Amino acid sequence: MRNRKIGFDYSSDHFEGCPVETTLDVIGGKWKGILLYHLIDGKKRFNEFRRLYPKITQRMLTLQLRELERDGVVHREVYQQVPPKVEYSLTEFGRTLEPIILHMKDWGEKYKDRVHSETALNTEDEI
Template sequence: MKSNNNEYPSCPDPRGCPVEVTLEVVGGKWKGIILYHLLSGTRRFNEFRRLMPDITQRMLTLQLRELENDGVIHREIYKEVPPKVEYSLTEFGHTLEPIINLMRDWGERYNQEIVNKRDILVKVE
């Protein structure tokens, strides 16, 4: 990553740019939303399905597994019939809270400043 701005020099880390690493963990359409819902506490699989009706069961399973493998969420399996599985943020996962909240705030601002203006322009034309 080459930059002309001295404030953001190229990344010296041979493993990759830290921003790239962060995006690998939280990037994509669903991971940020899953993490956002976990900020308020433990969730079960079907709760995610109700909160995110557009995600497929397969995609939700894949995203939860990736977040678990990355050490960001914890999956607790209860030995009962029927089996009960709960997902929560790990201690390390909680360190993402400021980032997720900033993403939420930026999204709200974007909606106010860009999307709403765009909608107004379309109505005028």
């Protein structure tokens, strides 16, 4: 199980549990999947994420990116220049999540279509 300050507790018996739980510990939460999805297209800077999702707070974005970096999924590149430039990208290991993230995107589109169709049918039934 994840401890925000130190990452996973690999010594815990709980870590040997369900692999789906382990995956969700790494990519779960409101923002991580979204961040990973946008990194599939290439490197992003911190403020690019802020523009894409203005509702995410700076603190939460920082926490999510740090956790993804600590888990070896995201690489943080700091360029020594003024002003400082930082870019985030998927690591080679992070790229192994691409099919999962893209399947989640496809499933989300199908689910939205299904809900939209059901809503339209229910609206027609009420008329």
